[in-house]
Amino acid sequence: MSKIVGTEYHSVRMRNKPFMNKLKTIQAVAKRLKVTKNKKILKKRVGQDHFNARESGKTTRRKRRATQISDTYYKNIRRFIPYS
Numbered sequence: 001m002s003k004i005v006g007t008e009y010h011s012v013r014m015r016n017k018p019f020m021n022k023l024k025t026i027q028a029v030a031k032r033l034k035v036t037k038n039k040k041i042l043k044k045r046v047g048q049d050h051f052n053a054r055e056s057g058k059t060t061r062r063k064r065r066a067t068q069i070s071d072t073y074y075k076n077i078r079r080f081i082p083y084s
Contacts, residue, residue: 026080035084041077042066
């Protein structure tokens, strides 16, 4: 009886079972963005934390709403959030 060692064991054992690693979600990105049902990616507008009293009401109201990310970043962001 032949002895199977090292990598040969795994190749014999996994020959009929395709194996693919799970992709990890980048949590720093997932916490800051939201993916809608139609796969649009929304982000919070910048500059909303403090010094808002000096801004006009129009600017303040506009900052309350989320905005869609540009197409330039879309492909990279989708890689960071693979299962959304």
